[in-house]
Amino acid sequence: MNGTVDVLVREVGPRDGLQIIDQIVPTAQKIAWLDAEAAAGVSEIEVCSFVPPKIIPQFADATAVVAHALSIPALTVAALIPNLKGAERGIASHVHKLNFVMSVSESHNRSNVRRTREESLADFTRIAELIRDTEPSRRPRLAAGLSTALGCTLEGPIDEAEVIRYAVRLAESGADEIVVADTVGYADPARVRRVFAGVIGAVKPLPVWAHFHDTRGLGLANVLAALDVGVRRFDSSLAGLGGCPYAPGATGNIVTEDLAFMLESMGLRTGIDLERLIEARKIIGSVLQDVPLYGGIAKAGLPKGFKPASGSHQRASA
C-alpha cells in the first residue's frame, strides 16, 4: 500500500458481479467499466476469472480484458483462478495478481470447484511452485482466498479455528496475501473481529483482505468490525453487483461507493473520487438493464458540505 491511501478498496464487480449474470457483457463495455473506475481512483480491480468458458461464458474474453486492464497506468490487475489450469492461463496473460479460491466449508468447496479441500490445497501448492518457476519479471503475486469463512448455506456455522488453520496452510504453501470471504453474507461483527484478528495474527506479516457480501444488511458493519482489528484491504462491487452461483440467496457484494463513502467519512483515505465513482455506475446501468443496482450514496447523494479524507484535488494531482 502506498503512503497516499489508508485503506485499499478493490473492485471485484467485473468478476464477482458478472459471474452470476446470464447476460454476456460485451468486452468493450467491460473495458469502459475498468477505465471509469480506474479514472475514479480505484487502484486494484479483479477483472475476470480464468475458468473454462464452457462453465462461465461471461469470461470467455478474459485474455482481452486483462490485456486492456494492463494498459491502464498504475492499476493493479487481479484475476480469480479456481485451479492450476486457470493459473497457467493467468500467468500467460501477465496479470499482476492471481486470486486462488477455495472454501473452508468442505461441502461448498465440492459444489464450487468440484474437489475436496485437500485437493484444493494440493493444487494451490502446485500453483505456488509454478509461479516460483516463472521468470521473475513475469511472476504474479499469489493471493489465497477462503470462501464461506464466516458461514455456509450448506454447512451452517464454520469453526473459527478451521479458518485460521486453512489460512496458515495457504500461507505456508506460498500465498503472498490471504483473502477471507463471507461468501453468503452470514457474518456478524463479533465473529468478524474474532476471525480476522485470529487470521491476521496467524499469517503475519501477510496482508489480509476482507471480502463481504451484504446479503443480510450487515456488510458495512462488518467492514467496521474488520477495520477495528486492523484490516485495511476490502473487496467490493460497484452498485453491489455480485453473488455466488453455488450459494443460493447469496446476492450482493458490499457496494463500492458506500464503502468508499464510509471510509472517506471516517477520515480514511481511499484515493477514490466518489463523484466519479458514482458516475461510473451509469456504464453498468446502461448495459445491465435488468439487474438491480444497489447502494445508498448513489441514490441519496453526498452529504451537504462533505469533505472526503482523500481531498477533492487528489485526482487532478495524481
Next chain:
Amino acid sequence: MNGTVDVLVREVGPRDGLQIIDQIVPTAQKIAWLDAEAAAGVSEIEVCSFVPPKIIPQFADATAVVAHALSIPALTVAALIPNLKGAERGIASHVHKLNFVMSVSESHNRSNVRRTREESLADFTRIAELIRDTEPSRRPRLAAGLSTALGCTLEGPIDEAEVIRYAVRLAESGADEIVVADTVGYADPARVRRVFAGVIGAVKPLPVWAHFHDTRGLGLANVLAALDVGVRRFDSSLAGLGGCPYAPGATGNIVTEDLAFMLESMGLRTGIDLERLIEARKIIGSVLQDVPLYGGIAKAGLPKGFKPASGSHQRASA
C-alpha cells in the same frame, strides 16, 4: 432495562415510518401492527406523534392507538411530541413516555417545528414542569431528542460540541433520557463514536438512545460504532419505513429485523423472536402496497444453524 435483554430495540415505524406517508393507515391495522411486534418480543414502541391532525392527518387517531397500546402487557408505549400542546395531549392519553424533539440545526428546527432552538428549549422546560405537576402515578417519562445531531441537509456538518451542549441543557431542564438522532443519514462511524461518547459522558447517568437512518447505507455500521462506546438503546423501523417530511432524501430508518439480527448474532440479547418479527412485515406489506419495504434478513432468511442470543424458547417462557 431488565436483566433478560442486553440491548433495547424500540420500534418507531408507527410514528417515524408513517409520518411521511400520504396514505392513512386505518386504526385497526396500526393496532394489528403493534400487537404483532409486541408478540415478537419488542418491548417499546413509539406508537404515534401528538401533532395537530391538520399538520399530519396520519395521527388523527393517536388517542385510540395509545389506548390500545396501553392494553398490551409489558409494552412501554412512547409517543412523540413537538411542543407543550402535544405534551398536554400525551399526558392526558396516559402514555408511558413522551419523546420531545428539537433539532441541533437551527435551520432544521425552524423547518420542522417552526421555532428557534431557544424557543424549543423554553418549551421543553415548560413540558418538564407540566410533568412534575402531574399526579405521580400518571407522570410519563420524558425523553428529549436531538434531531440532525450528526448532520443536516440544510446546514451540512453539525458542530459536535453543540450536540453535547444541547444534550446537557435538555438534561438540566428535566429530561429522563436523551435521544441522539441522525435524522438525514449523514453519520459515519467515527463521528458516531465521538458524538455518543461525548453525550453519554456529559449527561451521565441518563440513558442515551441512538436513532439512525440508513439513507446512505451506513445505518448498522453506525449502530456498531454506538455499541462500542456504550449505547444500548436503538430506534429502528420494521422494513425500514421512515424519513423526515422536512429533510429531502431522508428515507429509511434502520431496519428493525436486520438490527435485531445483528445484535442477536453478536450475542446481545434483544428479547426479540426474529421469525415472528419478519412475519409482522406482512401486516404493513398488505396495507402499504406502494411503499418499498427494505431489509436483508426478511429477503435472504436467517442463516442455516443460526442461534439467537435470546434463545428460541424465550418467547414461549416469557
